[in-house]
Amino acid sequence: MRRRGILAGLGALSIAWLVTSPTEAQEAPSFAGKTITMTIGFGAGGSVDLYGRTLGQYLVQHLPGHPSLLVINQLGAGGVVALNSWVAKAEPNGLAITIGAESQTDPDALFRTQAKYDTTSLNYIGGLSAYSQGLYVGRDAVARLYDKSQKPVLMGLVGSTLRSGNYGVFWGASVLGWNIKWVRGYPSTSELRQALERGEIEMSTFGSSRDIKSLGDTGNFKVVSQGGTVKDGKRVPRAAFGDAPILADLVKGKITDPLAQKAFDYSENVSQVGMWLALPPKTPKPIVDVYVKAFNETLKDPQYEADFAKIDPDSLVASKADIEALIGKLAKVSPQTVEYIQDEMKRLDVDQTK
Numbered sequence: 001m002r003r004r005g006i007l008a009g010l011g012a013l014s015i016a017w018l019v020t021s022p023t024e025a026q027e028a029p030s031f032a033g034k035t036i037t038m039t040i041g042f043g044a045g046g047s048v049d050l051y052g053r054t055l056g057q058y059l060v061q062h063l064p065g066h067p068s069l070l071v072i073n074q075l076g077a078g079g080v081v082a083l084n085s086w087v088a089k090a091e092p093n094g095l096a097i098t099i100g101a102e103s104q105t106d107p108d109a110l111f112r113t114q115a116k117y118d119t120t121s122l123n124y125i126g127g128l129s130a131y132s133q134g135l136y137v138g139r140d141a142v143a144r145l146y147d148k149s150q151k152p153v154l155m156g157l158v159g160s161t162l163r164s165g166n167y168g169v170f171w172g173a174s175v176l177g178w179n180i181k182w183v184r185g186y187p188s189t190s191e192l193r194q195a196l197e198r199g200e201i202e203m204s205t206f207g208s209s210r211d212i213k214s215l216g217d218t219g220n221f222k223v224v225s226q227g228g229t230v231k232d233g234k235r236v237p238r239a240a241f242g243d244a245p246i247l248a249d250l251v252k253g254k255i256t257d258p259l260a261q262k263a264f265d266y267s268e269n270v271s272q273v274g275m276w277l278a279l280p281p282k283t284p285k286p287i288v289d290v291y292v293k294a295f296n297e298t299l300k301d302p303q304y305e306a307d308f309a310k311i312d313p314d315s316l317v318a319s320k321a322d323i324e325a326l327i328g329k330l331a332k333v334s335p336q337t338v339e340y341i342q343d344e345m346k347r348l349d350v351d352q353t354k
Contacts, residue, residue, distance in 0.1 A: 029094055029287050032065030039072050039086045039098045041079025043188030046158075047208045049073060050311050051128065051275050052099030058304040059277075062294035067095075075187055077113035078103030078159035087117040092283040094291070102130065102164045102273040105326075107266075107333045108341045109161035120331050123283045124323040126295040127276030129230075129316040132238035133165030133207035134223040135172075135247075136215050141202040142222050145178050152181035156192050156201035160184055162350070165205030167267035168227050168247035170341075173348050174260075175251045182350045196221075209312045212240050225250060227271050229316075240314075263340045266333050269326065274315070276323050292320055 038056045042048040053071055060069045074082035083104050090096035103109045105119045137145060137153065144150040155169055162170055172178040183201050186192040193211050195201050197218060205227075206212060215221050228235030228246040235246050248268065255261050277295065279288060298304050299317060308315075 028064060029290055030065040031060075031063050031067035031094065034065065034067045034095060035070050036060055036063070036067050036094075037070045037072060037096050039074060039082055039090075039096070041074055041076070041082030041098075041104065042101065043075055043191070044073050045190045046188035047211075047312075048079075048099060048101050048275055049188075051308075052277075054304070054307055054311060055099070055277065055298065056097075058298045058301050058307075059291075059294055062297040062301070064290060078109055078161050078163065080104055080110065080113040080115045084116045087122075087280065090280040092280045092287075094279065094283065094287040096280055097125075097291075098278055099127075099275060100278060101275050102270060103159060103161055105273055105330055106161070106163075106270050107330055108338050109163075111338060112161055112342070118281075119327050121281040122327075123279040123281070123288050124320055124327070125277040125279065125288070125291045126299075126320055127318045127323055128274040128312075129318045129322065130164050130227075130272050130274035131207040131312065131315055132227045132229045132241070133168070133205040133271075134212070134226045134238070134241040134244055135165070135169060135203065135205050136196065136221040137203040137224050138196075138199070139220060139222050142224060145180070145203070145224065148177065148179045150179060152179050153203050154201040155180045155182050156186055156195055156204040157182060157184045158186045158189055158192050162345070164271040164273065165207060165227055167271055168225060169203075169205065170345070170348070170350070171247060171251050171264060171267070172225065174344055175254050180348075182348075184350075209240070209314060230272055238314075259336060259340050262334070262337045263344075266330075266337050267341070269329050273323075273326050273330070274318060276318065 038052055040049050040052045056069045056071060060067050074085065076082065079101060083098065083100060086096065086098050141153045145153045157166055169180065173180050186195060189211065192204055193206060193214060196204055206215060223241045223244040225247045226238055226241040226244045228248065229238055235248055237246055255264055279291060
């Protein structure tokens, strides 16, 4: 079920947008004759890019004045390079927006990539909850995944850090002893899928409907586990992955170290972060409110719904409140928990490059 809701603004601000008089300051902003620049820190054609472009196309139609849209892709460090630059340079005047994803809010990824921004300072508008990802393994490599006497199975990653679905594989290697060699550095999910299809790597995680269909049509892969979708506080399986077990169920009762359990819980929270739309820090409340209103109107737009259904028909909408709650939890993760993840990544040799 889609969730729609508007969280109350972040506090009254007296700053007017492009106006000077106290009376005019109360008026809703208009973007007539202006261009909204959307920065996406991921490659063209990937899931974040497709979502951003589809959302942006209709979002501007619901903003006052119907501005035009310019999309800029800036790759690097799982989107952190783009967000570093955007937070530092974007003016809080409503003309700069960004579409982000989990890797730009994960405390471990932020430390490893030297992020220079505070995730809680962004003005989140709305987005998508993370869809359950399935671990696709080449059928001729499945047996090797569970046998360390054999050649390791090549696990592909986008960027340089773990992303939501990858944490399941991380715990599979850490707790269940999966036989894996990590291959990092792919610029987008679409290129990662293509690498899997041509045999350059042998396994990776995917969740978009397009990737699920593409990989399923080949008949060459088996889904050996899935992350599950959080519903009413519990993880439930995604029908698209058949009877593939939920990773949390596979490791349940096998983690005995309290710090490791905290790290696992942290990774479960990270895996719920999907994609989000945000305005820069210090954006005035009237502008934030206008964007939230436009976002919710976009969700009801039949043309948007039809176009988005072609990309990911079963994705769940995340409200402003949903996103802020998750980001708030991640911001409170202790340094010790992050250090545990980092130390375990070193032990598992998650440092191979493409």
